[in-house]
Amino acid sequence: MTEIPDQNQLLHSLTDVQQQAAQWDEGAMMLLAGPGSGKTRVLTSRIARLFNADPAGKWRILALTFTTRAADEMRHRVEQLVPDSVDRMFAGTFHSFACEVLRQSGSHIGVQTDFKIYSSPEDRLLLLSKALERANIDLDEPLERVFPILDGLRDRLASPDNCLRFFSDEDRGMRFAAAYEAYMQHLQAENALDFPAIIYMAYRLFTEFPAIAGRYRRTYRFTSLDEFQDTNQAQYAFVRSFTGDEYKNLFIVADDDQVIYQWNGASPQRLQQFVADYDPAVLQMPTNFRCPRDVVMMANGLVSHNLLRTPGKNPLEAGKIETPDAETVRILQFDSEDTEAAGIAADLSARHQHDPGEVAIIARTKKLLTKVQGELASLGIAAQIAQRRDSFASVPYQWLNGSLQVANRRADAREFEAFVESGNVLLGMALDAEELIAIALSGHGDFLRAWVSEAHPVDAPAIKAVEILRVELVERNDFRKFVRNLTDLFAQAEWALEETQPSFEEDQRAWKELFSDISGQVGRQAPLDTFLQELELRSKEPPIKDGVVPLLTIHGSKGNEFTHVYLIGLAEDVLPSFQSKKAGDRSPQMEEERRNCFVAITRCMSTLTLSYAARYNGWPKAPSRFLQEMGMA
Structure with missing residues (x-):
């Protein structure tokens, strides 16, 4: 890993224009940074300098970007420069910050703290199907074609009540408005969100309860937005709902020559919108230190x-x-x-x-x-x-993830069925999910406890896995110790999972990186529901060896x-x-x-x-x- 200099060394190593950007204090700034121009060094140097200038300050810094990898790298660099202050910074994606907001205050709009996130197309299609069935709605269109429309409405921050203007056919618009309403109500009943709903609901929270947005403005004195050119309409409106008209301490890094997400609503015109709304100072960093x-x-x-x-x-x-x-x-x-x-x-x-x-x-x-x-x-x-991977590919890590999901939502039949299925394959059993659910509902209502009472594998590693789950999740509810003990067991030669389970080694590398990075972001004392929300936002793709x-x-x-x-x-x-x-x-x-x-x-x-x-x-x-x-x- 490249050695990171201390803050003074880093500042002096910057070029004149980089130093000018890193020294920026109050007010809006738009930094036009070309590829290879050293923007990450500037961002981390500025954040470190702001912290060191006021070490006893009670305010925090909000740093948003578009990939968890970029956010993790920024957090790591700042931690090396000002380790005592890193807890005063939130570094994450737009969706991660919106989740944090909803965890803290989402109950005002019906989103409870332990909400579940559904990101896979299969899960979302099943949710939509159930919602339409419950509301007795027939769209007369394949469900695969429905989601792009529902997602587009939420990206435009249109509610079910005011979305008809986006349809040229009024009858079709009425059907989709009803389907949209049914789907959002079903998500609320399940205390769940899908990916497009995260920004939409956080925006609703800030606009319907401006006092909450005001509290966040007072908490985060400075805000940095990286890759700003990639923001879509909903993300920009979310930022506007957070800042209001008074808050101007936004430092954005952008390059309109790198807008490549037009299909997702990104536009070069977003920079012009920012200039009109915030009247920022503008600084250019055109020097490319990367390419020949x-x-x-x-x-x-x-x-x-x-x-x-x-x-x-x-x-x-x-x-x-x-x-x-x-x-x-x-x-x-x-x-x-x-x-x-x-x-x-x-x-x-x-x-x-x-x-x-x-x-x-x-x-x-x-x-x-x-x-x-x-x-x-x-x-x-x-x-x-x-390429992004929404789920783990190997049975051992599907079961590990399923164990955590069921431990978090112990009466979720769908999660439990998937957990039982992967457990049967991994542990060599033939348990029936419906029978276990019936056992649980006739007594304590805890699906996981019912599974443990009936799980009797034969092989020694499988027996040990059940014991780890019983002790750490059923009796103690210590999910971090469960993860450590189970992944250690997975790695033992006696089980030989790398030889017998396809994709095991890839998932092993992916899980190790995910667990470390999420713990670094949300803290090692964060509860299980917070950990799982962050896990759902991240790709399960293994790092390249x-x-x-x-x-x-x-x-x-x-x-x-x-x-x-x-x-x-x-x-x-x-x-x-x-x-x-x-x-x-x-x-x-x-x-x-x-x-x-x-x-x-x-x-x-x-x-x-x-x-x-x-x-x-x-x-x-x-x-x-x-x-x-x-x-x-």
């Missing part, structure tokens, strides 16, 4: 073709010291996507066989990455496609940097996509595709390899227009 000079010039040439940019924005400047005459950018041509995948794998093997973990392969679509992964495997090179080549979509590459980058599929209809071409050369969709390319090429620190093929899916494709705009064609 050639890549910086390519990025400038590319993005200069976009019109939706902040007026007066400076081009990127190259700040990296380079080896003279080093080859930094290459372009490779192939006949088809299959020969492209094989050629990229062979090229990586030849050039980076001793440092494959320093290389990343980026593509517009996962399909291209899957082909490359197969070709790398044939050459004996391990590669992993980075050393020496493994990460394969990323452009969206997945955001916020990362790699020594060597391959960007593949630079062909018309691929990057830019067919949909953006159909929308038009000057359309917002085409500008977003250009920003996608901008983000991808600026992930590299030493070399960039671009590639394209003459045919994809059997159809001839021209080289991407972006190659010409970057000066590569």
